[in-house]
Each structure stands twice: as C-alpha cells, then as structure tokens.
Amino acid sequence: MFYLKFIEHAKDTETGTWLRQYGTSAYTTWSGFSFESVCQKHVLQIRRKLGIEGVLTHTSTWRHAPEKGVQGAQIDLLLDRQDRCMNICEMKFSGGEFVIDKKYASELDVKVNVFRAETGSKKTLFPTIITTYSTRKNEYYLGRIQAEVLMEDLFT
Structure with a gap:
C-alpha cells in the first residue's frame, strides 16, 4: 500500500525518498487509512x-450525516452481537502510545450518544479502541473504554 501511494509514480526516486515521506501530513493520513484497512481485514482476530x-x-461501519446544525457521528467498526451487545470500535493509528484527551473523549461520548439516539438500540454498548501499540490509561480512558485491541492482536 505504501509503495502504491508514495513510490510507484514518484518523480523523486533517489535513495531515501521514502524516508522523506515519513512525518508529512500525507503520510500521517495514509497511515490512518491503511491501519483502518488492516483492521477491517482482521475482524476475526479482533473478535477473538x-x-x-x-x-x-x-x-x-456506521455514519449519521444530519442536516446542518445537528451533530453527526461516524463509527469505524460496529460489532453488532447476538448477545444483545455492541462493540463500537474506534481505530487509531499512532506511532507510540495513543492518548485520549478531553476533546477526543468528548468526541467518543458524542458518537455513542448519537448512535443510541439515531438507532434507538437498547443493546449494551461497549466503546472499544483498536490502536497500534497501546492507549494510556488516564482519566479519559478509565470508565469510558471497555475494551482495547492492539495491532499485535491482529496477527495472532
């Protein structure tokens, strides 16, 4: 995937070209989309x-795109289970430990609330984070995130 995006049609093909891509906004965006794609292909391992x-x-996946002025939401991966539970999964690529801050915690709460309001689901919702390495267990994680899956879990 990296080759197709950054190397195949690159005008600059000198040694180290791919290293210069690291840290650019294009690379960061690509990393997030690629990580989500890998996660989508490893749902069985996530469930395991x-x-x-x-x-x-x-x-x-789930998305609510409301009219202007109303809060919308998008869920990366929704695991709707027969046991009357749902895992609302957020996929976050990070070069190290992922940190949920106050702003992102608020976004997570909005996603859960909008999902509940728009679907009318009575199932138990489990906010779940899927990330590359780990998530810091801070005040915004504790009591909010019910489960965590790491990149290494996708390949076991």
Missing part, C-alpha cells in the same frame, strides 16, 4: 481478542 469469536456478530 474481545472474547466474542463464538458469538454470532454482524460487522459494519
């Missing part, structure tokens, strides 16, 4: 890590 491999599960 969450301990729900044996539960009948419908997998999808």
